Amino acid sequence: MKPAAEVGKDILSSPNKSEATPARELLRRVFGHQSFRTPQAEVIDHVLAGHDALVLMPTGGGKSLCYQLPALLRPGVAVVVSPLIALMKDQVTQLCALGVRAAVLNSTLSWDEMLDVERSLKKGEFDLIYMAPERLLTERMLQLLEQMPIALFAIDEAHCVSQWGHDFRPEYLGLSVLSQRWPNVPRIALTATATEQTRQEILARLGMPAARSFVTGFDRPNIFYQVAEKDEIRTQLWQFIRHKHRGQSGIVYCASRQRTDDLAAWLVNKGLTALPYHAGLDRETRTRHQQQFQQAPDAVMVATIAFGMGIDKPDIRFVAHVDMPKSLEHYYQETGRAGRDGQAASAWLAYGLSDVLQRQRLFSEATDNPANQQRMVKAFDTMVSFCESIECRRQQLLAHFGQSSEPCGHCDNCLNSDAVQDVSEAAQKMLSAVYRLWRQRGQRFGSGHVIDILRGRTTARVSSLGHDSLSVFGIGSELSVAQWRRLLRRLLSEQMLVLDDEGYGTLALTEASVAVLKGQQHLSMRWG
Numbered sequence: 001m002k003p004a005a006e007v008g009k010d011i012l013s014s015p016n017k018s019e020a021t022p023a024r025e026l027l028r029r030v031f032g033h034q035s036f037r038t039p040q041a042e043v044i045d046h047v048l049a050g051h052d053a054l055v056l057m058p059t060g061g062g063k064s065l066c067y068q069l070p071a072l073l074r075p076g077v078a079v080v081v082s083p084l085i086a087l088m089k090d091q092v093t094q095l096c097a098l099g100v101r102a103a104v105l106n107s108t109l110s111w112d113e114m115l116d117v118e119r120s121l122k123k124g125e126f127d128l129i130y131m132a133p134e135r136l137l138t139e140r141m142l143q144l145l146e147q148m149p150i151a152l153f154a155i156d157e158a159h160c161v162s163q164w165g166h167d168f169r170p171e172y173l174g175l176s177v178l179s180q181r182w183p184n185v186p187r188i189a190l191t192a193t194a195t196e197q198t199r200q201e202i203l204a205r206l207g208m209p210a211a212r213s214f215v216t217g218f219d220r221p222n223i224f225y226q227v228a229e230k231d232e233i234r235t236q237l238w239q240f241i242r243h244k245h246r247g248q249s250g251i252v253y254c255a256s257r258q259r260t261d262d263l264a265a266w267l268v269n270k271g272l273t274a275l276p277y278h279a280g281l282d283r284e285t286r287t288r289h290q291q292q293f294q295q296a297p298d299a300v301m302v303a304t305i306a307f308g309m310g311i312d313k314p315d316i317r318f319v320a321h322v323d324m325p326k327s328l329e330h331y332y333q334e335t336g337r338a339g340r341d342g343q344a345a346s347a348w349l350a351y352g353l354s355d356v357l358q359r360q361r362l363f364s365e366a367t368d369n370p371a372n373q374q375r376m377v378k379a380f381d382t383m384v385s386f387c388e389s390i391e392c393r394r395q396q397l398l399a400h401f402g403q404s405s406e407p408c409g410h411c412d413n414c415l416n417s418d419a420v421q422d423v424s425e426a427a428q429k430m431l432s433a434v435y436r437l438w439r440q441r442g443q444r445f446g447s448g449h450v451i452d453i454l455r456g457r458t459t460a461r462v463s464s465l466g467h468d469s470l471s472v473f474g475i476g477s478e479l480s481v482a483q484w485r486r487l488l489r490r491l492l493s494e495q496m497l498v499l500d501d502e503g504y505g506t507l508a509l510t511e512a513s514v515a516v517l518k519g520q521q522h523l524s525m526r527w528g
């Protein structure tokens, strides 16, 4: 029997191809799928015609076919650049099982194996060859490839070229050389995550300004989005898993290694199959935990974001965040690992005032690059607004990726839309208190002190500073500490209050505060 790839090439040259296009024929025969998903057919036509493309599809959308089919239909070998060795191997194994002639060139091969692959490559025995960017960019490899026809270059996980993104790989920057050395070979860049800004960056850095972008919907309709207020985080997480996802597989994302270890141990104590995963564990442990997670139907991976790209488990039923993700893109990417099989899944995030106060830390970290720092802080602010917002979560997420939509009816905000109240008056009280204190400059007052004054508590600090004689003392006794804190968080997220830049947590008013104080702007939130 002929290898599948040759079958494909026969079809291409066959005179009778009126009804079924060669791509469609191959889709059925080799991959066993009946029809294309949008925008696969369009992308494939575009690349077959020799043009560059940027493909943005959510995880599980079917990006691989966009280059695998043209690889079979264009003469020469398709070079696939991918950052992850494990992922490459899986893909190649799957392709070989389908009868496609594919191979990997990476550091897991012995010297002899490598020479073997290179020999076959030279003889034109592959339709696809997968390699990491650092391998491709060696002069030896570039020269080798120059001796043979190249069908296309596919650059997977193309967002790795973005220096501001979450998976930056410096080697990716070198890939622009492909446009210089192979100006006539089509290139196709693929990613599951990219805002407009990242898209532009990918096109610029890969040197493909004329590439056509193909963007599909980013909606993951089977994921239920929920943001909870952080209180007793472990108990909350435990309740969430117990009530909604008992015996199911999930990922819990934490911000630090320590927290990962602690939380995993705690969950094990509760009787769960919980496994820690972070960059501080040795490679063996990580691999073992990943395998256990992959195989056990009820395993919960408690991980930092080191556990990420390339997770290929279709039945992850929940992704929980016990700390705030760094940006909405991170959040989308991380939660997107749930429910790849299309069955119902949850994205649960708990956050509190302490998470919002992290913003201050961002200022002090990464000060070596002010532009980078600014972007980090902006990304973080967007994340906070998302948490605080009373609008449909899905609508916000999609809008972030440039896609407009109606409220989804399948997120916490859509389900609770009646519990929203006007809190302008309480906001005015809090802003007035901050203003009175601000007039006593030179002193530093944190949020706790402001709330004490509002609630009329005569603490030692309040008495010693004489703050019980302020006009705002006790004007907010009707609200609980928790409610004031919630309101404070909201004011911070709306930039109606800011923290000073010196890291003391002192509150200050902004231009936006004035509009609220004057009653020109109203503020609504879920009071709970």
Ligand code: ADP
Residues within 6 Å of the ligand: 033, 034, 035, 036, 037, 040, 057, 058, 059, 060, 061, 062, 063, 064, 065
């Ligand atoms: P991505 O790389 O975008 O995450 P994959 O290329 O791995 O997604 O595809 C995800 C799944 O969808 C795979 O199981 C693949 O076989 C399947 N798939 C892709 N295209 C089609 C199609 N046209 N019809 C049916 N299934 C498809």
Ligand code: ZN
Residues within 6 Å of the ligand: 391, 392, 393, 394, 395, 407, 408, 409, 410, 411, 412, 413, 414
């Ligand atoms: Zn919604």
